[in-house]
Amino acid sequence: MLYIVGLGPGSQQLMTQEAIETIKKVDTIVGYITYIHLVEDMIKGKDIVTTGMRGEIERSKKAIEIAETGKDVAIISSGDAGIYGMAGLVLEMAAKEDKHVDIKVIPGVTASIAAAAALGAPLMNDFCHISLSDLMTPWDVIKDRLDAAAKSDFVICLYNPRSKGRPNNLREALNIILKYKSEDTVVGIGKDVARKHEIDKITTIKDLDETEINMTTIVIVGNKNTYVADGRMITPRGYTL
Amino acid sequence: MLYIVGLGPGSQQLMTQEAIETIKKVDTIVGYITYIHLVEDMIKGKDIVTTGMRGEIERSKKAIEIAETGKDVAIISSGDAGIYGMAGLVLEMAAKEDKHVDIKVIPGVTASIAAAAALGAPLMNDFCHISLSDLMTPWDVIKDRLDAAAKSDFVICLYNPRSKGRPNNLREALNIILKYKSEDTVVGIGKDVARKHEIDKITTIKDLDETEINMTTIVIVGNKNTYVADGRMITPRGYTL
Numbered sequence: 001m002l003y004i005v006g007l008g009p010g011s012q013q014l015m016t017q018e019a020i021e022t023i024k025k026v027d028t029i030v031g032y033i034t035y036i037h038l039v040e041d042m043i044k045g046k047d048i049v050t051t052g053m054r055g056e057i058e059r060s061k062k063a064i065e066i067a068e069t070g071k072d073v074a075i076i077s078s079g080d081a082g083i084y085g086m087a088g089l090v091l092e093m094a095a096k097e098d099k100h101v102d103i104k105v106i107p108g109v110t111a112s113i114a115a116a117a118a119l120g121a122p123l124m125n126d127f128c129h130i131s132l133s134d135l136m137t138p139w140d141v142i143k144d145r146l147d148a149a150a151k152s153d154f155v156i157c158l159y160n161p162r163s164k165g166r167p168n169n170l171r172e173a174l175n176i177i178l179k180y181k182s183e184d185t186v187v188g189i190g191k192d193v194a195r196k197h198e199i200d201k202i203t204t205i206k207d208l209d210e211t212e213i214n215m216t217t218i219v220i221v222g223n224k225n226t227y228v229a230d231g232r233m234i235t236p237r238g239y240t241l
Numbered sequence: 242m243l244y245i246v247g248l249g250p251g252s253q254q255l256m257t258q259e260a261i262e263t264i265k266k267v268d269t270i271v272g273y274i275t276y277i278h279l280v281e282d283m284i285k286g287k288d289i290v291t292t293g294m295r296g297e298i299e300r301s302k303k304a305i306e307i308a309e310t311g312k313d314v315a316i317i318s319s320g321d322a323g324i325y326g327m328a329g330l331v332l333e334m335a336a337k338e339d340k341h342v343d344i345k346v347i348p349g350v351t352a353s354i355a356a357a358a359a360l361g362a363p364l365m366n367d368f369c370h371i372s373l374s375d376l377m378t379p380w381d382v383i384k385d386r387l388d389a390a391a392k393s394d395f396v397i398c399l400y401n402p403r404s405k406g407r408p409n410n411l412r413e414a415l416n417i418i419l420k421y422k423s424e425d426t427v428v429g430i431g432k433d434v435a436r437k438h439e440i441d442k443i444t445t446i447k448d449l450d451e452t453e454i455n456m457t458t459i460v461i462v463g464n465k466n467t468y469v470a471d472g473r474m475i476t477p478r479g480y481t482l
Contacts, residue, residue: 008257016350017261018254057480080350080364082357088365088478095470096482107350107358109257109321116323117346123321124329125378126386128369128395136479137366141394145367148393152386154369229336237329238377239298241337 002067002101003074004090006081006108007038010195014109022074022106030063031076039076060090067101080110084131084159112157115190115218118200120232122188122220127155132162132169139169146173150180155226155235158219162210170210170219177221178205186222188233189213202233243308243342244315245331247322247349248279251436255350263315263347271304272317280317301331308342321351325372325400353398356431356459359441361473363429363461368396373403373410380410387414391421396467396476399460403451411451411460418462419446427463429474430454443474 003022008014023029023039028047036043036050049066051058063075077085087105094101116123128149134142149156156177162170177185183206191199191214201212205221213219226235244263249255264270264280269288277284277291290307292299304316318326328346335342357364369390375383390397397418403411418426424447432440432455442453446462454460467476 013259014257014348016249016255016257020258057482080354082354082362082364084365084478087358088362088475089480091362091470091473091475092477092482105358105362107255107354109348109350110354113321113323113348113351117328117348121323121329121332121346123323124325126369126371128367128390130367145393145395148389149369152389154386229332232332234329234332236333237325239330239333241298241333
């Protein structure tokens with residue numbers, strides 16, 4: 001059996017019961033080394049298969065091969081495995097190569113949800129997730145989505161907002177958003193949420209310091225009703241209070 | 242201390258470790274009766290405060306009042322408390338009434354994530370969440386968001402898709418989506434996910450039977466690349482395989 005497990009954002013406190021039990025019961029764990037470290041104390045004595053960054057295809061292939069031998073194997077992903085994680089790739093590869101192994105996807109808390117909880121309640125109205133990584137989605141498609149989301153006033157969660165290889169995508173994204181949203185729109189930043197050096201910060205589009213943002217940061221841009229109260233970022237659901 | 246706790250979609254297996262520990266340690270649980278039932282076996286001997294459906298404001302007020310007396314109280318929500326749940330309301334009310342109680346939001350697995358895992362991996366590319374309940378958001382705003390999301394080919398998760406009081410919103414929403422997406426677009430339906438009578442189904446916009454959809458159903462409309470393989474709904478991330 002092959003389990004695709006979302007570990008949540010970082011701490012074991014935010015793993016689901018099912019994810020914990022699965023990690024504990026399988027024979028083999030397959031994952032990127034950073035994620036292996038997140039569950040180190042739970043996997044002593046198990047077979048560990050790890051590859052470097054961008055080794056997703058190799059890891060998926062190995063996990064499927066191991067499951068074919070009849071072993072129980074978990075391939076792990078941070079956050080939720082189905083949101084920009086490993087679930088799609090493993091299912092695609094198993095189908096393409098006609099491997100009929102039993103596969104179960106175990107959901108997890110994705111980064112935006114954990115960041116939102118740390119910041120307050122910014123996702124109480126309609127929102128979207130957009131990854132600013134244009135490695136696999138053309139930048140024009142991403143720009144079009146940013147435009148549409150800002151125009152119709154979604155709360156916008158930006159994944160993979162900024163990296164050394166893409167230092168300008170975030171600025172370009174914010175410029176698109178500014179066509180429709182005020183520069184005073186509230187922005188929440190969750191960096192390394194539920195990990196050791198977590199930083200949560202509430203600012204505005206105008207005051208956002210891009211250099212503080214990296215690939216382990218989630219940026220949440222509010223809608224026109226999002227406000228700050230008692231240090232929390234709140235998007236009203238619409239109750240009359 | 243006031244904890245706002247997302248219980249996940251239904252089964253305790255999908256609760257986070259932190260949610261479980263919090264529910265167990267607090268003195269008082271405040272929640273809608275259906276959610277109280279989800280954690281019944283964990284809360285024996287605790288004070289329980291419950292109100293009927295649409296009693297959200299009353300429940301929030303009570304939870305804040307109890308926290309003010311110095312007790313530890315958890316107000317519970319299904320899914321993630323910050324997504325169309327109780328977190329925003331509690332934070333808004335505490336701020337408005339100038340109640341400086343300590344509040345912590347504990348994130349959970351929201352319904353779309355659990356449904357996605359049950360269906361396969363439909364959320365592997367940019368997606369949005371739109372609630373079709375027009376009780377608190379004007380229908381015109383919702384329609385505008387549906388239009389924008391479909392036009393720029395987001396995967397679309399529909400929350401509160403259909404109720405007795407709003408039998409036609411889903412049909413109207415699908416008609417808007419059909420302006421841009423093919424009638425053969427893959428649609429995933431997750432009903433009562435992680436609960437007793439769970440039904441997961443993969444269909445298309447054309448073949449979707451609206452009468453099967455109710456308020457405990459999540460409808461996930463794929464993007465133009467979403468496909469079905471081995472009975473799973475998959476939205477490719479974009480890897481070249």
